[in-house]
Amino acid sequence: MDEIIHLRIDGRDVAVAAPASILQAAMADGTALTANVGCMGQGVCGACRCLVRREGEKQIATALACETRAEAAMQVSFIVYFTPDKPHRYDIAAIQDLWQLSDAVDRHFPEAAHCRHCSGCDRACPKGLSVQQGVALSVAGDFAAAAAIFEQCVMCNLCTLACPEGIWPNHLGLMVRRAIAALTLRPSDLIRRLNEIERGAMTPDATEKE
Amino acid sequence: MRTEPMAAPMAAIPFSVALQTWQTMPGQPMRPSDSPPQTLLERFHPDYAAQATCRLMVGASKGARCHPLLARIIQGNALIGDVDLAALAPVTTDILVIGGGGAGVAAALAAREAGADVILAAKLRVGDSNTVMAEGGIQAAVGDDDSLQRHYDDTLKGGHQAADPALVERLVGQAPAIIRWLIQLGMHFDLADSPTPGARLLRKRAGGTTAARILSYRDFTGLEMMRVLREAVELDRGVTILNRHPAVELLSNDHGHCAGAVLYDLEHATLRIIRARAVILATGGAGRLHLQGFATSNHYGATADGLALAYRIGARVRDMDSFQFHPTGIAWPQHLAGGLISEAVRSLGAKLINGLGERFIDELAPRDLVTAAILRECAEGRGVVRDGQVGVLLDTPGLLAEKPDLLSRQLVSLAHLADRCGIDPRREPLLIRPTLHYQNGGVEIDRHGATAVPGLYCAGEVAGGIHGRNRLMGNALLDILVFGREAGKAAATLAGTPLTGRVGLEHVRDWQRQLTYAGLINGPRSPLLYPAYGNFDLRAHMATARKG
Numbered sequence: 211m212d213e214i215i216h217l218r219i220d221g222r223d224v225a226v227a228a229p230a231s232i233l234q235a236a237m238a239d240g241t242a243l244t245a246n247v248g249c250m251g252q253g254v255c256g257a258c259r260c261l262v263r264r265e266g267e268k269q270i271a272t273a274l275a276c277e278t279r280a281e282a283a284m285q286v287s288f289i290v291y292f293t294p295d296k297p298h299r300y301d302i303a304a305i306q307d308l309w310q311l312s313d314a315v316d317r318h319f320p321e322a323a324h325c326r327h328c329s330g331c332d333r334a335c336p337k338g339l340s341v342q343q344g345v346a347l348s349v350a351g352d353f354a355a356a357a358a359i360f361e362q363c364v365m366c367n368l369c370t371l372a373c374p375e376g377i378w379p380n381h382l383g384l385m386v387r388r389a390i391a392a393l394t395l396r397p398s399d400l401i402r403r404l405n406e407i408e409r410g411a412m413t414p415d416a417t418e419k420e
Numbered sequence: 421m422r423t424e425p426m427a428a429p430m431a432a433i434p435f436s437v438a439l440q441t442w443q444t445m446p447g448q449p450m451r452p453s454d455s456p457p458q459t460l461l462e463r464f465h466p467d468y469a470a471q472a473t474c475r476l477m478v479g480a481s482k483g484a485r486c487h488p489l490l491a492r493i494i495q496g497n498a499l500i501g502d503v504d505l506a507a508l509a510p511v512t513t514d515i516l517v518i519g520g521g522g523a524g525v526a527a528a529l530a531a532r533e534a535g536a537d538v539i540l541a542a543k544l545r546v547g548d549s550n551t552v553m554a555e556g557g558i559q560a561a562v563g564d565d566d567s568l569q570r571h572y573d574d575t576l577k578g579g580h581q582a583a584d585p586a587l588v589e590r591l592v593g594q595a596p597a598i599i600r601w602l603i604q605l606g607m608h609f610d611l612a613d614s615p616t617p618g619a620r621l622l623r624k625r626a627g628g629t630t631a632a633r634i635l636s637y638r639d640f641t642g643l644e645m646m647r648v649l650r651e652a653v654e655l656d657r658g659v660t661i662l663n664r665h666p667a668v669e670l671l672s673n674d675h676g677h678c679a680g681a682v683l684y685d686l687e688h689a690t691l692r693i694i695r696a697r698a699v700i701l702a703t704g705g706a707g708r709l710h711l712q713g714f715a716t717s718n719h720y721g722a723t724a725d726g727l728a729l730a731y732r733i734g735a736r737v738r739d740m741d742s743f744q745f746h747p748t749g750i751a752w753p754q755h756l757a758g759g760l761i762s763e764a765v766r767s768l769g770a771k772l773i774n775g776l777g778e779r780f781i782d783e784l785a786p787r788d789l790v791t792a793a794i795l796r797e798c799a800e801g802r803g804v805v806r807d808g809q810v811g812v813l814l815d816t817p818g819l820l821a822e823k824p825d826l827l828s829r830q831l832v833s834l835a836h837l838a839d840r841c842g843i844d845p846r847r848e849p850l851l852i853r854p855t856l857h858y859q860n861g862g863v864e865i866d867r868h869g870a871t872a873v874p875g876l877y878c879a880g881e882v883a884g885g886i887h888g889r890n891r892l893m894g895n896a897l898l899d900i901l902v903f904g905r906e907a908g909k910a911a912a913t914l915a916g917t918p919l920t921g922r923v924g925l926e927h928v929r930d931w932q933r934q935l936t937y938a939g940l941i942n943g944p945r946s947p948l949l950y951p952a953y954g955n956f957d958l959r960a961h962m963a964t965a966r967k968g
Contacts, residue, residue: 229755242956244686245664247720248548251759253836254643255552255719257545277840291545291663299655302606362640362832365547365647384651388606395603397611399562399620403596407568414572414589 217284232275232286233258246275246288253277256366259336261287272368274336289371297376305389312351314389319382321375322349331379334372337362341369341379348386357387432798432805433775435752435851442813442849445777453781457789464792464799466712466745466854467889473741478934479731480872486740489709493724494731494740496946497935498928499668499958500682500691505925510693513539513660514915515908516681518667518726519702521549522642522897523880525649526904527700527869527911528659534912538659539694541683543666543703543721543949547650550704550719550881551900554642555762555833556626557634558901559894560595563623566631568592575895578628578786579860579888582739587886587903590867591895594902599635602901607648608637610830624767626893628786634894639764639833642897665692666949667725668958670699670733670876672927678733678876679923684949684958689965695923698875698911701726702904705859705881706743708951715758716856717746720954725947726882730863733927735871735878739861742889747772747790749855751811753841758855761814763787763893765834768826770819773849774802774812788890791854804851811853816845858896860887869907875914877907 212227219236226235233250237243248255258275265283275288298318305314315322322345331341344359360383369379406412433441455463462468474488478495486494515531517524520542528538540546561571571592576583599621603609610622623632637644653659664686671680671693680695703726707718716722731737748761766772766783772790774780774797781793794812797803803810816834820826827835827845838845862884869877880900887895935941950956 229753231755234755237953237955240955242950242961243720243954244950244956244961245544247954248544249553249719251756251840252553252833253840254640254833255548257548296655299657301655302652303604361638363647364643365650381651384606384647387608388648388651390606391608392604392606394615395609396617397562397609397621398618399564400560400596400599403562404600407593407596412568414568414592 215280215282217280217282217286219286220288226280228280230280232260232262232273232278232280232284235280236275236288245290249276251276254364256364257291259289259366259368261289272334272336274366289368291367297378300385302388302392305393308393311353311386311389314385315348315382318385319377321377322382324375325349325377326375328374330372330374331369334368336366336368337364339363344383345377345379348382353386353390356383357390360384360387431801432803432810435804435806438775438804438813441775441777442773442815448771448773448777448779448815450779460792460796461788464795465788466714467742469712472712477940478938480734480736481738484737484740486737487711487743489711490706490724490727490740492944493709493946493948494728494737495935495940496728496944497932497941498732498925499945499947501928502925504691505682505693508691508693510680510695511539512695512919513537514697515539515700515911516541516694516696517700517702518681519704519880520544520546520663521702521704521880521900522551522646522649523900523904524700524702525653526901527702527879527908528653529656530905530908531912532656532658534909534915536912536915539662539696540653540659541662541665541667541694543664543725545663546653546661547646548719548721549646550722551642551897552646553717553719553760554645554897555639555760556764556767557624557636557641557894558599558897559626559633559892560599560635560898561592561631561633562596562599562621562635563631563633566633570630571595571633574629575892576888578892579890582888584885586867587865590906591886591899591902595898598898598901602645602648605648605652607645610636610638624764625784626767627763627784627790628892634767636764638829639762639831645897667729668947669925669928670729671695671923671925672733673923674921675874676734676927677874689962695919697914697917697919698877700869700877700879700907700911701730701863701882702878702880703882707856711743711856714745714854714856715749717749717758717760718856720951723948723951725949726878727863728946730871730876730878730882732931733876734873735876736864737862738864738884739889742860743856744787744858744860744891745791745854746857747787747794747854748814748852750837750841750850751853752806752809752851754807754809756841757809759837760855760857761834761837761850761852765814765816765819765831768819768830769822771815772812773815775804776802786890787893794854798853806851809851809853811851813849814852815849817847817849820846858891860884860889860891865903867906868910869903870910877911879903879907
């Protein structure tokens with residue numbers, strides 16, 4: 211039957227029936243859970259970020275608690291979600307064409323050009339994205355490649371926390387992604403339908419029932 | 421007689437046997453249907469179970485049908501009284517948005533565009549919501565073979581003609597403009613062709629639609645949408661975001677209008693009074709109530725908070741006995757039960773197979789029918805059992821043999837989920853079972869998101885009437901943005917108006933009188949704020965957190 215495993219979460223000794231995620235283990239001892247929880251298993255919201263040390267390992271790794279199995283003798287610390295004031299605010303509508311995107315990177319993320327290549331962001335990413343390369347590609351103006359690197363980013367902000375230069379890599383990646391969509395995506399079928407609606411040539415009629 | 425999901429273990433075919441049958445069965449025959457759709461629903465859909473409905477005994481919709489578990493919450497007593505508010509200084513704003521998912525953020529952004537000041541309060545963190553978890557996509561009738569009228573007709577028919585036509589008209593009519601708005605904010609969509617000028621949007625089919633109308637980004641459309649929306653609202657200096665601030669009660673003024681809310685600041689373990697010219701409730705649904713013992717695909721915060729708050733101050737509710745059980749939730753392994761497998765997987769061609777190796781329903785029938793059919797297979801002994809978990813098979817190997825490239829691009833979330841289940845979806849089918857997914861009903865609104873209570877607006881899953889009694893895939897992501905923006909725009913017309921008179925909990929005292937007459941005064945308190953297994957109690961939290 212179910213094996214009971216013991217681990218340590220935020221300084222508490224916790225016992226839980228395996229298999230369970232770290233998040234399920236964190237709820238098992240009756241502690242009120244009001245933060246570091248969101249999608250509970252899908253691994254898309256980035257809320258349950260934590261530091262994990264497995265038995266016999268010296269290295270501490272980052273993980274999302276909802277998608278990581280609780281293991282015996284594991285040590286876990288949740289990282290509270292903080293929201294410091296954004297140092298560089300931009301308005302996506304103000305980036306008006308792709309000629310300006312490099313300028314926008316320099317202006318809104320001036321630290322990005324000073325990346326120390328310490329790989330702290332790569333090690334911090336629980337999704338295994340090549341964050342540092344994404345920063346370099348953004349600075350170099352290779353925006354499509356940068357956008358591809360950040361495609362599956364869940365915005366957990368661990369790279370932002372890890373970066374000693376204060377680059378905010380995930381937010382840089384998101385600005386590049388947003389600018390590309392806002393400046394290049396012009397679907398012809400959508401444009402035609404919007405024209406039809408604006409001309410009054412297409413309206414849903416609540417009375418005209420089959 | 422109805423068989424309930426959590427009843428005694430039912431007869432089912434062992435997984436290993438079912439797997440062997442599936443491997444050797446040629447052509448996957450479709451077992452002919454033995455009952456018309458309505459009979460299937462009545463016999464097997466969880467909404468129709470004997471214990472799934474009761475009548476509300478108090479409030480503006482007294483006499484209306486409601487799920488009993490939900491009725492206990494929305495007929496609950498308030499968490500706080502006047503004494504709790506003594507000596508608290510109010511903060512004032514134009515618009516208070518409660519809820520940090522797609523609807524709340526859309527409302528906040530629309531109110532800002534209209535020039536209002538906004539406070540956005542989130543129970544967890546802005547973005548933590550069902551929106552970010554949405555996989556399949558968003559409906560908008562953009563195709564040559566499609567029209568707003570078809571979208572309108574499909575939505576009404578899918579909802580069993582129970583939706584409010586005026587709301588559906590607004591929903592489908594705004595859809596193309598919403599897609600443009602999302603693109604302008606920087607959201608990507610999949611294209612049917614290479615990204616050249618003139619490229620068209622990739623369109624997928626959804627169950628119950630007559631044209632391919634689902635627009636998507638991979639199979640994590642909600643993540644792409646929510647991270648763009650969140651960034652937009654976090655970068656807007658006119659919006660004050662209060663994370664970890666659940667709303668515990670609304671405030672009313674002398675005229676019975678909604679005039680703000682009382683929030684609980686979890687960080688400082690103290691209540692905060694926000695006085696507002698209008699309040700927009702965007703608190704989402706109720707999946708974490710686990711109605712009838714079902715697992716859920718919903719995020720942690722889906723505990724029906726807004727329903728309780730809106731009903732107590734006098735708003736009407738509708739279709740509170742109607743829920744969507746998504747056909748394909750994970751059944752095995754148990755610790756991942758309820759996790760969602762997107763309808764996109766069936767939309768792309770994956771079949772459902774019972775323990776006898778048969779198909780048993782059109783996989784792209786409306787969700788309530790597919791769910792009822794799966795529960796029928798389980799109830800009648802043709803389900804598949806693995807370590808005590810009963811469900812049917814989702815034939816991903818069949819799909820991926822035909823289209824092997826899907827996993828790396830279009831079905832990233834499926835690959836991720838299968839990996840956590842320890843399954844190779846190219847070789848082994850997933851064991852699935854319906855999961856509690858969506859609250860079809862909710863607070864009655866008009867096309868501007870306004871409720872019967874002046875000053876109170878609702879948007880997103882907390883609102884009802886848009887989907888009738890069954891929602892189509894892709895209409896939820898659309899609904900939250902259409903009515904989120906409508907509510908934000910309408911509420912913003914109150915910006916700058918004078919704040920006069922007293923504000924307090926008069927409506928709570930009135931509500932308590934009603935509860936006393938109905939004999940319900942000793943019932944539970946609400947809103948719940950967190951699921952039962954979240955171990956949260958407001959008074960205990962205030963006491964221990966203050967001790968330091």
